[in-house]
Amino acid sequence: MSIKQANPLSQPITFQAPVAPRKGRGATNNMQGRYEVEQRENFDDGWAVEAEQDDSPAPLRTIVTEEQAKSILNRNASPDLPFRVSLNPYRGCEHGCIYCYARPTHSYLGLSPGLDFESRIFAKVNAPQLLLRELAKPSYVAEPIALGVNTDAYQPCERELGLTRKILQVLHDCDHPVALITKSSLIERDIDLLASMARKRQVLAAVTLTTLDPVIARTLEPRAAAPARRLRTIKTLAEAGIPVSVSVAPLIPFVTEPDLERVIEAAAEAGAVLANYVVLRLPWEVEPLFQQWLDAHFPDRAKRVMNRVREMRGGAAYDADFATRMRGEGIWADLLRQRFEKALIRCGLAQRGGSFARLDATRFRRPYVPSEREKSSGQLGLF
Structure with a gap:
């Protein structure tokens, strides 16, 4: 692996970094974020096999x-999302899902995705x-809040x-209405x-159920609940009268995609009503x-998977267009x-899209939060 430094007069530093999977972790390394001054590139120096035989990652x-946040509600205008307001109590996620689209947010903190x-x-x-x-503000208008959509x-x-x-x-x-999504x-x-x-x-x-294969799940989502445990969670919530949706995400060609129908059938049997x-x-x-994860766990199909991903993304690995x-x-x-x-038709489930609109926000009761002046004086306000 080489480091390209910002100073053109300096010589690149070369060293070997472990790329073997770590037990209980999704990523294989601590690659630099896109805002870092130094950028690392992998290359084969001929020592990788011996290093892997001698040492396993610690x-x-x-x-x-713990941090004191300045604001807590995030608002979006994305036409492909069913919610406009979200709340995330945590940044980063120990579940370690290798495909997590929130990973790049750690780059803003000067940390690795x-x-x-x-x-x-x-x-x-x-x-x-x-x-x-926020709820106590006179200007606040209640609408469903999506809880834990960025990190669990x-x-x-x-x-x-x-x-x-x-x-x-x-x-x-x-x-106040709320929608939750979790793998726990x-x-x-x-x-x-x-x-x-x-x-x-x-x-x-909503419970995310990517695959029914516990072996794949253990490397794909190393610290999340096992698939069988998530099905039991769906059943427990449904029996308590809580509407449950199953999120079959992400569909990874030739890895989790073959499980699509079986996941929906199992979730429906457990009590899910939406998907x-x-x-x-x-x-x-x-x-x-993700490509490093593929090379580590599915070297036999890594190229095939990425070719299919690019086929669905207009030739690129990713396209951020809202429509696709x-x-x-x-x-x-x-x-x-x-x-x-x-x-869905075979299992009697409905698509989740419009379910947010059916959550009732008309009962919202604005809380009373005393001002700093009222707190210091010990006297409550009239209004």
């Missing part, structure tokens, strides 16, 4: 850093207070920090709040990270759409 410890993204987690510890303050709101550190639970409590107390069984902890909100049509829970799918997206640094970024284009993308729609 275990990587997760570091969770690779191993740093899944081992350097930032927790917005003031998220519940910021949300309460139920990732492992949530067990100790409980930020998602506190956020749900705020939304529950204000009768930890969502079952909050069934008491979710079931109460479901009775008022104020919640939708959605997304074709593999590889923005920015996700492309080289979620589903792709071309004959193969159309075939996936037909397979998905036929599977």
Whole structure:
């Protein structure tokens, strides 16, 4: 691997970095983000095989850093998303899904979208207070909030920090609609709040189920719940009266794509009522990270997978156009759409798209948050 330095007078530094998979991690290395001054490039110096035989990558410890966020609600105008407002309690995600489109956001922090993204987690510890303050504004208009769409709101550190639970409590107390998406069984902890909100049509829970193959899932999403455990979570939520959607995402040609129909059938049997799918997206640094993962785990089909991905993206590894970024284009993308729609009809499921609009925001009760002046004086305001 060579480093290209910004100073043209300096000589490139050459060294060997481990590329073997790490147990419990998705990325194989800590590639530099696109904003870094130094850029690294892999090359074969003839020592890789011996190095891999002599040394295995050391275990990587997760570091969770608490931070005080300045704002908490994100708004978008993307026509291909069913929600306009989202909330993410965490930056980075320990689940380590190699395909995660949020990986490039760690570049803004001067960290790597690779191993740093899944081992350097930032927790917005003031998220519940910021949300309460936002809901209390006279100008705030209630509409469904998508919780944990960028990084999983139920990732492992949530067990100790409980930020998602506190956020749900705020939304529950204000009768505010919310939609959640997760790969974790930890969502079952909050069934008491979710079931109460479901009775008022104020919640939708989505569980991502990429494949039914536990071996593939272990390398693709190393610290997320196993497929069988996610199916049990769908069943548990559904039995509690909570509407559940299954997100078959991403569809990776020749890796998870063959499981499409079986995933939908299994989710329907478990109690899911809605479904959605997304074709593999590889923005920015996700492309080289995913290709490294393919080379490490599926060397026999790596070229074939990437050729099919490019076929659905107009010849490129990724196309950010709103019209095609979620589903792709071309004959193969159309075939996936037909397979998905036929599977829904056969299993009696509906597409998730319009479900956000059915969440009830009319019951919203604006919370009262005393001003700093009222807090210091100990006197409540009239208005």
